Ligand SMILES: Cc1cc2nc3c(=O)[nH]c(=O)nc-3n(C[C@H](O)[C@H](O)[C@H](O)COP(=O)(O)OP(=O)(O)OC[C@H]3O[C@@H](n4cnc5c(N)ncnc54)[C@H](O)[C@@H]3O)c2cc1C
């Protein structure tokens with residue numbers, strides 16, 4: 001066993017090639033992912049090409065299935081972590097396994113720009129864009145469909161408040177970019193493939209996970225136990241060394257009957273994380289008793305602005321997704337979401353246009369608040385930036401071009417992101433209300449931070465599964481995530497009840513955001529993912 | 538000689554070499570600039586007189602003559618009582634919340650010093666994951682292997698030695714659980730014993746040990762003897778200052794209960810100046826020095842120019 005392992009290590013050292021092997025190719029197609037139909041010639045060529053390279057690897061891994069890191073969940077965040085690890089000099093030697101039954105992980109084609117955009121999209125912030133550039137994935141996004149926006153308008157149904165952000169208020173070219181989730185996944189996959197990085201994709205689901213035998217674990221009690229058996233003789237028995245050898249690895253069992261071992265398991269398996277459950281990491285949170293209806297719609301003109309209007313039932317967002325298409329994320333009660341999901345296309349289009357225009361209340365108008373605010377901004381001399389932008393009505397929706405999906409919404413936060421040899425990233429650690437489109441950006445922040453912490457650990461020879469190392473990541477991300485969650489939850493709460501006169505205060509808050517340039521600047525940079533502490537800076 | 542090397546050490550820091558960023562952000566200051574070191578040389582006499590450091594307390598017959606020390610149990614610098622203290626708590630080496638918590642907390646920080654100094658000295662790529670590949674390193678007084686294991690993961694061929702048999706056993710068991718560390722060679726012996734075997738290492742590292750040995754000069758001479766002619770020596774220890782008394786002994790042993798009471802004897806501690814001079818007498822010239830400071834709010838250690846409590850030195854073999 002010892003010998004087998006050491007030869008494995010030696011081989012691993014030599015064979016630092018791109019090896020992507022797909023076990024068990026009879027994958028079950030599933031909807032809603034980065035799936036591309038049939039795959040086409042391009043991707044099968046690639047796989048054949050890789051086959052020669054992978055031979056050595058296949059023989060090695062099928063036998064031992066040992067990796068430094070096992071990423072469970074190859075969604076956007078899990079793939080981003082793999083990509084980040086492959087792009088940092090200190091971590092690119094690590095052997096990484098990605099476990100996900102999502103068939104899209106086996107596909108390697110650029111997505112066509114002329115398809116109808118998928119309804120699952122993400123608003124990526126400039127911070128996420130820099131991260132993607134850093135890891136080399138942004139160039140692939142650029143080759144596929146994406147839509148930058150440089151304006152943002154937020155208003156509410158009472159007609160009292162609105163605010164318009166413009167990228168130039170913060171001296172930027174854009175406020176963000178809307179990208180389909182499947183484009184993000186695909187770009188990360190294409191980028192990973194280019195890297196000189198040892199990764200193995202296991203197309204299966206994780207079913208169970210078992211930790212190192214107590215024997216070799218690091219703790220007072222266990223050491224006393226081990227010491228007893230050792231003290232009788234100076235050399236370790238074969239039996240003992242065998243146990244110890246697997247002792248430091250977590251064993252993961254997969255739905256296809258295979259199993260593998262890893263030093264560190266990363267739970268990137270989404271909001272219902274199985275890893276989180278098995279590791280016993282507790283969560284806090286609540287359901288919003290709200291659902292989001294999402295779909296792709298068409299206009300007669302191109303949209304360059306992100307629109308969000310707060311309605312009595314929750315916000316509706318209209319996000320540009322390129323050409324004359326936009327994406328709708330509409331929050332409402334679960335019953336309403338079912339009704340909106342099943343109504344006819346025409347009725348839905350009418351409902352959307354109503355919600356984005358005169359429905360539920362008037363357009364915001366100049367009111368006593370404006371005068372007050374104008375005076376205020378003159379007094380505070382903050383009126384120098386382009387503060388007052390005019391309210392606009394979003395472009396009319398003419399057609400729904402995708403199916404409508406409904407998701408229940410909840411806020412969830414894991415109390416701990418890490419335990420010995422296990423760490424959570426992305427939705428597995430936190431889910432937020434989608435109203436500011438921050439969800440996946442927080443996840444990308446996690447992936448970036450974790451990769452850097454692992455690199456720091458490797459640099460000083462730390463065992464990458466060590467809790468003290470993983471806690472550094474937790475410490476860094478908890479602060480950022482909790483702040484964002486609190487802000488979003490506060491926003492959500494402020495708009496989920498109709499408080500009569502208090503609506504006025506809310507409107508005043510909008511107005512101050514509209515008029516007080518520095519504050520507005522802070523809010524925007526926070527929404528763009530640039531600032532950690534918007535409220536105190 | 539001392540002056541020259543100290544200039545060199547200062548110049549090292551002035552140069553704009555593209556060292557890894559974290560080190561630039563955490564500049565290790567040059568504690569010993571020429572002014573201080575000459576003041577030091579004048580102070581040398583009383584520094585060594587009162588309070589008498591252990592080196593003076595029990596002078597040992599000169600090392601290397603071999604003939605009088607045939608018995609394998611005789612170790613010139615070994616302090617049996619000190620070693621027994623560590624033996625008693627050997628099971629807890631890898632308990633992160635146990636008595637060795639300070640060492641675990643300090644580990645990344647002191648290793649980053651080792652990494653940057655050795656990478657520079659041996660011209661290794663600081664951005665690579667295993668920069669010590671090809672280097673033979675000995676960890677003298679390795680305890681449970683808290684330093685040996687990371688060194689092995691960084692690519693070094695590691696030998697860990699400790700005077701306590703129990704420590705060596707624990708270190709072996711722990712290292713065996715990871716293929717990257719299972720190649721570490723752990724031996725229960727002392728530096729002096731190993732010198733007799735004429736062993737040489739590219740780097741000799743002994744962290745937090747010298748304050749526990751009986752004869753510091755003999756100990757340093759042994760470290761020097763184990764160092765290859767072009768090799769490096771790294772030592773870390775606790776300063777004999779009022780602050781170290783307050784932090785290392787009162788706080789760590791009595792208030793925080795981090796360390797078992799009696800782990801340290803303050804009078805044994807060396808000041809940075811004394812260590813530099815002792816090493817010089819062992820023909821090792823100190824090139825770089827840094828302090829570690831503990832931030833109780835973040836619970837983290839960092840490298841700094843404040844050597845008043847914990848400090849680490851990197852030296853090369855002198856030409857004499
Ligand atoms: C309606 C809605 C709208 C949203 N809009 C936005 C937006 O505009 N902007 C934004 O930033 N965010 C948005 N979000 C949030 C965003 O979608 C999530 O934050 C993001 O998908 C999280 O990515 P992830 O990789 O952590 O998890 P997921 O995308 O959930 O990926 C988890 C992966 O793990 C795999 N998996 C699960 N269990 C297992 C298992 N046992 N074994 C193996 N694999 C497993 C799954 O197959 C999946 O591929 C929205 C969310 C919703 C619900």
Ligand SMILES: C[S@@+](CC[C@H](N)C(=O)[O-])C[C@H]1O[C@@H](n2cnc3c(N)ncnc32)[C@H](O)[C@@H]1O
Pocket residue numbers: 614615616619620623624640677678679680681682683684698699700701704726727728743744745746749750751
């Ligand atoms: C504070 S511990 C440091 C352990 C390790 N170097 C580290 O920093 O993680 C001191 C160790 O030095 C050992 N030791 C003390 N005197 C020694 C000597 N003369 N020779 C070898 N080891 C010695 C003790 O047994 C103990 O394990």
